[in-house]
Every structure is written in structure tokens, then in C-alpha cells.
Amino acid sequence: MTTPRRALAGLATLGVLALVTPLAAQAPGITVDQPWARAAIQGGTGGAFLTIRNAGTQPDRLVGAATPLARSVEIHETVREGDVMRMRPVPGIPVPAGGSAELRPGGPHVMLVGLSEALRPGSRFPLTLTFERAGSVEVQVAVQAAGASAPAAGHRH
């Protein structure tokens, strides 16, 4: 008597997957442009910057990020407190429907904390971005010089 019940449970699981998968696939409108980071030392912190475009009809949110190179990854915004610019963690960055969000030095960014290896100019590393609706998007982040303030000119559209 346990076998049919197990089979039913299996079918129920398949049914849930069938319902969930098309919903996830309906949010394909997220693209990530020009991911880049500043060079940083091993054991230090690094900032990653990129532009998120949402071609979909529903707003989305960047809610997390991960890379094998960092002990933890946070989403930060930059706020002015008097004369000082400070970074603070935020739970997410909204990406409006049909719009975009720019992560840049002096603004919102992805913070890599506890780098297991140095970020060397000219190298690349994988970064997985997690969106509330679109799910995970993996990008390759191009490392620029430590003082860079924008993606390399050759990569501009």
C-alpha cells in the first residue's frame, strides 16, 4: 500500500515543478551589461558594478549575489551623511519593468567581502546574481585597475 502512495507523492511533486517552471521562465527579461570590478587584494573587499536591464512587464529586484572568490557578498547602497559618503547593506535593488538599475562607484554596488584571492586587472571571475522573479543569472566580471571609475572603454556599446 505504500508504493502507490509514494507514486502519488512523486506525481504531486512533478505537478508542482510543472507549475513553478513556466512562471520562472516567464521572467526572462533581465539582462546584465558590462559587469566589472576594481582590482583588490587577497583578504580584502572589492566592489562589483554593472547595469541591470529589465525588458519584462513586471518589476524585479536584485536580492542577492554570490561568487566562489568571496567569503560573503552583500548588496550595498551609498548614502551621504554630512560630508561623508557611507556604504550600508540593503535587502535588494529594484529594477523597474521596462527600466534599468545602474550599480556604480558612489552608488549601489555589489560588495565582495573576504576575497580568497586577489582581483587582478585583466582577469575575470564568475558572479551569480539572484533576482526575486527572474531567478539566478551568472555573469563574468571583468577586473579593471584599482582606480577605475567605469568599465573599460573598449567594452562600451
Ligand SMILES: [Cu+2]
Ligand atoms: Cu560597499
